[in-house]
Amino acid sequence: MFKKPLSTLKTSAPLRSSYRRKFKQRVVNDYGLSPEDGDLLVPEGLLSQKFSTYANEPGVVYLSPEGDPLWFSIGKGSDGLIPTVYTLWKRPNLLPFLSTPAAVVPKLIDGADLMIPGVVQYSATLTPEQLVSITRYHRDKLGPPLAVGTMAVSGETLRRADEEDTKGKAVYVPEARDIPPPQTSTKGEQSAAQGDDADAAEAQSADIAQPAEPVSTIEAAPISSRDDTAEGNAGMETLTHEHPEQAEPSLPPEDVSVCLRNALLQAISTTLGALPSSSYPMPASVFWSNYVLPARPAQVIGAEGPVDANAIDIKRSTYKTVKAFLKVCAKEGIVKIKESKGDVVVTGVSLKHPAVAGHQPHRTIQSVDAQREKAEERQRKAKEAEEKRKTQIQITELWRPHGHTLGWFVAAGVDTSNLYSIAQIRELFIKYVSSKNLINVNDQSYINVKDDEPLAYAISTRNQDTPEFLKRDDLLNRIRANMQEWYEMRTESGETIRKKGQVKPISIEAKVRQGRKTSTFITGFEHFGIDATELAEELRKACAGATSVSPQQGKPNELEVMVQGIHIKTVTDLLVSKGVPAKWIKASGLKEKKK
The missing domain is CATH 3.30.780.10 (SUI1-like domain)
Incomplete structure (x- = not known):
């Protein structure tokens, strides 16, 4: 369940009522919550439990009376209070969010940080070190929180990533995935529990990490490997069990109309504005389905939370029909239309209209879908490459201590009958040089060869003087040159063949x-x-x-x-x-x- 075991885990204890009230008030004030929400997220009977991670970092986790982790802090002297996904399930809008494709979720469950290429959508305003939640991407709604972490980059970096193909980490996470609850939760498996320092919570009223301001729109971030994507890193909080049902927020007709108008402006400033004049006249149905609908905002957050993208529909707007919508836009001069026998065709659009010129671009449903498809394609190619690698003949070059090098391997305290890879020889060399203090004080890229007799003999060659010092790579190359070459070959059937000589x-x-x-x-x-x-x-x-x-x-x-x-x-x-x-x-x- 956990990547690394805890160093220590003390017994949980109930929080005194006075400290629980201070704790609740702190959450209410810093996260802008109502007292009722405070009671929900900081319930009566709250427990605290101290722990130390495998790296001996101290922390405290706060648990519900049932044993579910709700909050935690980690690090000596830290007063940062981090909510868990249990808490975010009760209040999904507590933190800004980033969403990622389903293919990336297993990587997160294994403890990986979220990489920039794996981000599909994100809140409008994000800053480095800001607490965020991570959700699985769904086209028609915002998924429930699956992880909690801190931003490694800003939202502006994510916005630029698509054009610049930026790589790297989008979200760092604390080392809290090592923290188990005091008892097994019936809700399912968790890979992190999170909490705060009990003494600090009881004795201080210091501010905690500030949440982001509520956002009114949701933007999509670029996709990379994730491939990119996605090496394991400590500290990601993830849960694999089912999530509580959430009510689908709705959007007033006036707001739907605004979204559709923005979609039209977005389409004109991008795809429609780039079409040749021969593309017109264009049937209203084609204009609407091929250009306006794909340009809708990827997602909108209403008063009650994230809104299903499908809710941004002409029937839910004040216009009710595409024809009525286009007529209003034609009166403004944004589009040109022609009506014939009850049907409407679009004859042109106005790129120079003030509303088009002043439009602020947004992430669209079409771009998010394209990013998701790109991510899935990269995941598919990565999987194919991995499968291909498994079927390949695996060849490893090896070396055996021989001749002049035997004495050096004996001095290093290793078996001279073994075969060693280049990585193993390098690791052994680094340890040896460090233990013998052979690094040149004037230039650390050089090693004092003549200060150590076994090393000097290991690199010696006939009819040549041994240099006083050499660079590390030159030394390693000379050591390998004096060793006996071998190679190991593993076939697809699993057969392993070892032979002396060079491949x-x-x-x-x-x-x-x-x-x-x-x-x-x-x-x-x-x-x-x-x-x-x-x-x-x-x-x-x-x-x-x-x-x-x-x-x-x-x-x-x-x-x-x-x-x-x-x-x-x-x-x-x-x-x-x-x-x-x-x-x-x-x-x-x-x-x-x-x-």
Whole structure:
């Protein structure tokens, strides 16, 4: 359930009535709530429980009488009070929000920070270090809160991200996911509980983190990998159980009319304004469905909370019909229309109209859908790449202590019979240099080689003097050069093969032999577990040409597959499909003619 265990978790204790009242008043004042909301979010019988994270950071979690975490603080001397998702379920508008596609939610559940590429929508005003909630994106409504964190960037950065393809973190989270409730909640699994320092809450009345001002519109942020996307990081609060039902807020007809007018202005200033004159006249139905409706605000927050985007509809407005709406806009001079036999067609739009020129752009339903589709496409490609990686032959270059390097590995206190990867050798080297104080005091990028006899001998070469000092990478390269080369190969079937020597790539060479005949020759494939006869047969079908298998010239123990014609790309694609990484395929010789 939790990424890392807590260092300590003390017994929970009820909060005294006087301190509970101070606590409630603090929440009411700082979050602009009514006393009734204060009683809901800071109930009678509130419990406090001290803890320390795995990093020994102190904190306190406040729990309901049933054991549900409601608030927490973390960090020595911190007076910042953070609500949990349990609290946000009761008051969804307590914090500004960001929404993310369903594909990103599992990453959050695993404890990841929210990356900029994974943001689809967000509140209009956001500032760094501001508390925010994270929801799953839904086209027609705002999803329930799933996580709580602090902004890593501003809303302006998110707005620029689409054009600049900005990457990085959008939301940081505290280390509170390590905090379990004192008992198992029947509501389901949680990956974080959150609370505040009990002594500070009882003894002080300091201000807590200020919530954002209520927003009237919701904007969409750009999508990246998330891919981007999304490495695990400490501190994200997430819940995977079902959420309480929320009433769907409505919007007055006047406000719907304003939203539709803004959608028209948005469409004129973007898509409609860029159309050639030949696009007109345009049927009102096409004008409305293809341009105005997609330009509606991605979401609007009314007096009762976020409003379903589908509520911004002509039937819910004061106009009731598209025809009536267009007539009003035509009188203003925003559009030009023509009526014939009861039907309306749009003959033009006015880019220079003051209302169009003064329009403030907003995130639209169309752009949010495009961002979501882009995010899903990136997730799909990332999944495909991961599946492809799993089917590839995994090759790891290894080295064994040998010759001059044996003494250095003994001095480092490791087994000289083991095989080591480049990462392991580097880690061992860093620890050794640090423990022996070999870093040059004048330039820390250099290591004092002659100050350590085992290290000096490990890099020594015949007929060359050992330098007094060297850069780290040069030292590592010299150590590896004096070690014995090995490699490990893991096939798709799970078989692991270890061999001494250097990995040699498969060679694909197109050249002329036997007069004027051009052929493609493949060698070195046997090291990758590929059978020569099977490869020749598959190439005969793929290249529609004659193939043969014969010993290599000068290497009678190794085979060569020949296929008539120049087929470098076809051969490469076939080898990749068999799991050979592209980096281990080397092509040379005559080039294929472009078709």
